[in-house]
Amino acid sequence: MTEKQEKILRAALQLFAKEGYHATSTSKVAKLAGVSEGLIFRHFGNKEGLLYAILAVGENKMKTLFVDIVMESEPKQVIRKTIEMTSKIDVSDYDFWKLQFKLKWELEINSDKKMEPLKMALTNAFQKLKYESPKMEAQLLILFIDGMGSAVLKGSSLNPTEMIQFLLRKYEL
Template identity: 55%
Template sequence: MTEKQGKILNAALELFAEEGYGTTSTSKIAKKAGVSEGLIFRHFTNKEGLLDAISKEGESRLKVLFANIVMEADPQEVINKTFRIASEIASDNEQSHFWKLQYKLKWETERYDENKMEPVRQALTAAFKKLNYLSPEKEAELLLLLLDGLATRYFLSDNFEMGEMIDFLSSKYQG
């Protein structure tokens, strides 16, 4: 990705978050990025192309976050590392801002690909099987739903203590 493409994507992310995807024009994105509107069309075709590029960036970041979980052999550590993702995101301003924007876009555009979570779902299911949980698939799904709910609450509340809830969940899932 070129420097200008990065500027365009960052400007689009910020404006989509501030003003919404539907109301943000490509001319406004170009102005914020300091580029011509034609350059946006050359690199991304249209506004939806920008949204697709932002989604792909999210997928790339998810793969990095998930790699440590998927490669883990110890089942208890798979669960612990899954919880730590939320803590890592909450403690890093840049990461937190990026994921908050992703969540906002997910709701506004009604785009949700649950397959993105499949590697972690499989790792958690295998971990719960090894730990002899009665319904490993349901435990994995429940844990992912809880984390999604925690993330939503974290992004929508000014003073939500993510760390306390993660500690509470971790203690519940200690083997």
């Protein structure tokens, strides 16, 4: 990975996350990155290739965020860590997460499949804790996580710390 390649990826992430994929032209990316426009196509083939290069880099961020939860054996800890997940997101990664949410609607790129391991872990946790409908409980919690993430990234009025505390009490954690 060249220095200029990284500059392109950083610039593209920043612009895609802020303005959206279609609203960002390759010439804008090149300008912000301080490279010639042609270099984008030399390295990434086309605009779509640039997008997927960004997503590939960020894929690991998501995995490392999940692996700590999925590996956890204590059921109560699985639930606690899931609820606290959004607060664990580094501010420097906001652009990446914002892009993830944006793409879900702008293009129809779904990140649901990546959620599957988390859903499994949660279902198991709720089952161990003798909840009546562990599968539904897992789905509901994921719904909340998604909503929390969305609220935080859009700078909604919602106070995430307060909401996390509230949820932890609800699940008796």
